[in-house]
Amino acid sequence: MSWGVATIVVAAVIGLVLAYVYYNPPGQEQAVSFYTDDANAIRVGEEVRMAGIKVGTVTRLTLEPNQVLVQSKIDNQAFVGDQSQVDVRMLTVVGGYYVNLASMGNAPLGNQKIPASRVTMPYSLIRTLADTTKITEHVDTKPLNESLNQISQGLTGTNVQVVATTIDAGNALMSTVERQRGQVTEILNLSDEYIRALAQYRDKFTQLVRKVSIATQTMVIYDKGISQTLQGLGEVLLAIKPLADTYEAHQAEFVEKIRDYLERGRSFVERNGLTIRALKRVQNLFDRILNAQNADPGLLATDLCVPVPGSAC
Template structure:
């Protein structure tokens, strides 16, 4: 068979390229991606992040995969599994914890499957800055400037002859406002520090959740052991009563014994130096006695000098055999 190296090399490179593409884009395939990918438009991200939960009816069905901008709007990409969204579905960014963590809540509506991006008309953010400023501008534009000036004039005439304590209260409010305005930088620094603290707490949200979960487990175990703990406390209380009764019943016998023990302790404490010297002297004696009696049921010793030889040297060992 004729070999074609060029053709074999091209086929090998094609197989490698297809394998690499499948490796990088395997999650985007419908059967391997772990769910269906959808997008939704929002007026603002409101703190939503990648890997935040996606819930339907309070149950987690997926995660947020991307948060970006498109044509002045926030485009949130998310992947869901085990649920089919309708073509009239709604999306809302909700607050998950008091520390500021968010999640994406979906409300499936419509008969046909969802194939397009959920438009901004069917999405809601927890706080819409644009809508708030629009409402503020509308409210300010509706204020009657002449009527406002007349109101201030009437207010000034009303407080002209007011009592002294009212003037003092107004002066106090004015001084307070001046103090707050003069501490603007300090207040801004305080708010910045509070934001940093809240951010750190938000990053530790999982640790707090685990701590609360462990605390719940501990409380549940204590609840299960309630009867045993109650019996233990009852037994301890009964033992305390028995000991109290025992001491009360034997008070006359225990008191003289304790007094005698205290006197013996005082005697020993006063003669502690003599006891130390006695123990120091008794050590060598008991060591020699142990050497004599430690070889068996007899006394193994050596006596020297019982019979004196005038012509012999007196050279006796001090111990041993």
């Protein structure tokens, strides 16, 4: 009897050990559980992966009042932190899912369960359609209905002409813009024609600049000489003034004529200076025109200096 009882006890212990090893095989003794509000994509036996590597399987689904508890067994050597997240992903394009476990946190998860806020399920059309109703569930439709009715009434009868008038005004505006664009094009074409004509007249400008420079330099060279000549003539006339004293009756008239001659000479000298400055301005104008066309006339008479008595270089 003793041997029989001992044999039964040993057999029971061995059975319990084998059952425990069967349900909790070595290397997969760690339990990880999480909550979700939709377990449609999860089945018992689905793979649990970490970083793409299989570490366990889903062992049980338990329905609770407001959520579903998903239990799994994973490799005891895999560390699961207390801030871990779960997302259920598609296994292939044609179907199938697996549970992806992202370990986060420094402390181990232990017996805690991952809340639904850190669990992401695959795309669900039903959930999407249900969520769309939340966008408009608090919208008051009465003001929108009244606004649409007022717009509809405003576009009836003669008010429809307002839309047509607005369209006509827009067409008139665009026609004006088109016409102004044509005018700008004509102005540009005229400017191009003027530039082409100016380019063809370049040689004439060059010759004209050369002649102006020659005339300018000639007047500059002889300007001081003419001035000194007139001044000397005035001094000679003043020197012979005593000879006119014998003609007392004509003295005043003689002196007046001398002064008149001197005044005319001074006026001529002043006008000569103005003429030189005017010619220089004309030459500068032509020089700018030729410079704009990259057509420098080259060496001009005004670039040279010829020393003459009274006008040194």
